[in-house]
Amino acid sequence: MAKVQTIKFRDFMDGTWNQPKKSELKKITDTLLKAGVMIPLAMATGTAYASAAESVSAAATQVVAGTTLQILAHALDPITQILVAISLPVASIVMIGGCFFFMFGQSDKAWTTIQNAGLGYILIQLSPLFIKVLEQVGKSI
Known part of the structure; x- marks a missing residue:
């Protein structure tokens, strides 16, 4: 037993x-x-x-x-993830606002607003890639 x-x-x-x-x-x-x-x-x-x-x-x-490098490289990860998550809704709202400028007859301001919203969305989506590239550059130095 x-x-x-x-x-x-x-x-x-x-x-x-x-x-x-x-x-x-x-x-x-x-x-x-x-x-x-x-x-x-x-x-x-x-x-x-x-x-x-x-x-x-x-x-x-x-x-x-x-x-130390590891901690500093990943210190802003939560903020980056939040920005990536909310970038699509914010960019959509700004683009819709740009469409309202067309309705008011300000086509130059409308195109500028839509282009800036699209560029901002793309850069925010690519920001984790930029951070990884900077981390690799820091490791190689």
């Missing part, structure tokens, strides 16, 4: 019931940390210590820079 294990509902729902306990995790982490630090130190020569510290700081700088 199998042993019955009681699990709290909250632990079951967030998935922590099958993860190792903190004390077990600390023992494993300490063991791996000690082995990971001691093996390279045992194999290294006296001059390798400074270069190892420099490479760790350089790697940390690259990780922080990459994370």
